[in-house]
Amino acid sequence: xxxxxxxxxxxxxxxxxxxxxxxxxxxxxxxxxxxxxxxxxxxxxxxxxxxxxxxxxxxxxxxx
Amino acid sequence: xxxxxxxxxxxxxxxxxxxxxxxxxxxxxxxxxxxxxxxxxxxxxxxxxxxxxxxxxxxxxxxxxxxxxxxxxxxxxxxxxxxxxxxxxxxxxxxxxxxxxxxxxxxxxxxxxxxxxxxxxxxxxxxxxxxxxxxxxxxxxxxxxxxxxxxxxxxxxxxxxxxxxxxxxxxxxxxxxxxxxxxxxxxxxxxxxxxxxxxxxxxxxxxxxxxxxxxxxxxxxxxxxxxxxxxxxxxxxxxxxxxxxxxxxxxxxxxxxxxxxxxxxxxxxxxxxxxxxxxxxxxxxxxxxxxxxxxxxxxxxxxxxxxxxxxxxxxxxxxxxxxxxxxxxxxxxxxxxxxxxxxxxxxxxxxxxxxxxxxxxxxxxxxxxxxxxxxxxxxxxxxxxxxxx
Numbered sequence: 245x246x247x248x249x250x251x252x253x254x255x256x257x258x259x260x261x262x263x264x265x266x267x268x269x270x271x272x273x274x275x276x277x278x279x280x281x282x283x284x285x286x287x288x289x290x291x292x293x294x295x296x297x298x299x300x301x302x303x304x305x306x307x308x
Numbered sequence: 309x310x311x312x313x314x315x316x317x318x319x320x321x322x323x324x325x326x327x328x329x330x331x332x333x334x335x336x337x338x339x340x341x342x343x344x345x346x347x348x349x350x351x352x353x354x355x356x357x358x359x360x361x362x363x364x365x366x367x368x369x370x371x372x373x374x375x376x377x378x379x380x381x382x383x384x385x386x387x388x389x390x391x392x393x394x395x396x397x398x399x400x401x402x403x404x405x406x407x408x409x410x411x412x413x414x415x416x417x418x419x420x421x422x423x424x425x426x427x428x429x430x431x432x433x434x435x436x437x438x439x440x441x442x443x444x445x446x447x448x449x450x451x452x453x454x455x456x457x458x459x460x461x462x463x464x465x466x467x468x469x470x471x472x473x474x475x476x477x478x479x480x481x482x483x484x485x486x487x488x489x490x491x492x493x494x495x496x497x498x499x500x501x502x503x504x505x506x507x508x509x510x511x512x513x514x515x516x517x518x519x520x521x522x523x524x525x526x527x528x529x530x531x532x533x534x535x536x537x538x539x540x541x542x543x544x545x546x547x548x549x550x551x552x553x554x555x556x557x558x559x560x561x562x563x564x565x566x567x568x569x570x571x572x573x574x575x576x577x578x579x580x581x582x583x584x585x586x587x588x589x590x591x592x593x594x595x596x597x598x599x600x601x602x603x604x605x606x607x608x609x610x611x612x613x614x615x616x617x618x619x620x621x622x623x624x625x626x627x628x629x630x631x632x633x634x635x636x637x638x639x640x641x642x643x644x645x646x647x648x649x650x651x652x653x654x655x656x657x658x659x660x661x662x663x664x665x666x667x668x669x670x671x672x673x674x675x676x677x678x679x680x681x682x683x684x685x686x687x688x689x690x691x692x693x694x695x696x697x
Binding site: 259261262263265266267268269271275276277292295296297298299300 | 343344345350352424426428443461462463464465468475476477478481483484485531534535538539540541559560561562563565
């Protein structure tokens with residue numbers, strides 16, 4: 245992952261449609277029936293998930 | 309639960325169920341794992357399909373049909389309305405019922421289904437896919453298989469786990485939102501398509517009547533539009549304009565792969581089918597018919613390969629070849645037309661609509677529409693010429 249950048253997806257608002265998984269170049273998003281998770285160790289920080297999410301849920305976080 | 313099968317299918321949508329049914333009918337033992345609690349739900353689909361196309365593939369049951377429409381109403385950015393009835397009718401499905409019946413038909417043929425069963429990984433032996441790992445109600449178990457068929461949708465992980473590059477990059481996917489709405493008055497006989505930068509830049513919005521005063525109201529847009537506004541906000545605006553005051557009964561998000569034809573859909577011990585194999589039309593986003601066509605080809609090839617005890621990439625490649633022969637040309641054509649159609653400016657779309665309005669309605673066939681587009685847009689003409697002649 246790019247240093248200091250990570251993405252979070254608020255599962256409570258998520259529809260689990262899988263668009264983020266489809267566009268992720270790194271296979272960094274784990275989706276189940278009603279859970280979704282960005283795997284920080286795989287995330288490359290490109291932000292494609294945030295752009296393409298129909299609900300605009302993935303949020304970029306800058307760490308210290 | 310058995311711990312082995314000839315063929316394991318991941319995903320119980322139309323592609324998965326039809327592959328499972330075809331393989332079971334051909335004598336293979338088949339298991340299907342669906343991650344959701346119920347086959348057919350949630351419905352991530354506008355539910356429109358060509359009547360003739362569907363009837364050519366399966367005996368259509370009345371319970372699948374929410375509404376049969378005789379044509380389409382195209383709405384240009386300036387509000388110009390063009391009605392087109394291309395001869396064939398369209399069916400707005402009850403996908404929940406449709407999917408459940410396809411699954412039941414597969415089960416009838418001998419396939420064993422398990423829902424709320426999430427496949428979390430593949431078993432590999434010497435680089436060949438040899439089964440799946442399943443999470444079901446808090447328990448994890450493995451099922452060995454000679455062939456795994458990934459029918460796990462646009463978000464397919466199965467292909468990636470087997471080393472195929474199944475990513476759908478942002479330029480090749482439409483980000484979609486849909487509401488099933490009650491309390492509006494759609495034309496019960498027409499499917500509406502709305503175009504333009506205010507509604508769905510680079511894509512389109514739809515209103516598909518589902519009977520009575522209900523309809524699926526949704527839209528899909530490409531990456532450039534997503535960078536302007538979230539698809540869900542485009543939809544809220546469209547709902548406010550098209551059906552103010554109507555009740556939203558269901559919200560759903562989703563993505564449709566709009567990709568060039570893909571032949572790279574098999575690996576050793578593995579096949580992909582449906583949205584996972586990017587088999588939807590890149591022009592309309594419609595994927596049901598191709599899912600059934602490819603599902604059947606995949607199931608039959610898989611059963612044959614089990615019989616011959618050869619699940620190599622080379623052997624399974626017969627399916628990829630058959631699919632490209634059955635659907636490759638159409639996907640290629642739709643992909644080229646898509647690039648032109650969704651690149652038209654509001655002014656150009658208005659121009660096409662005005663040209664079409666001048667054609668008497670009874671003569672507004674698909675061909676006449678294309679000719680009108682041809683007349684106004686040399687670039688479109690060139691692509692269509694390459695596509696059709």
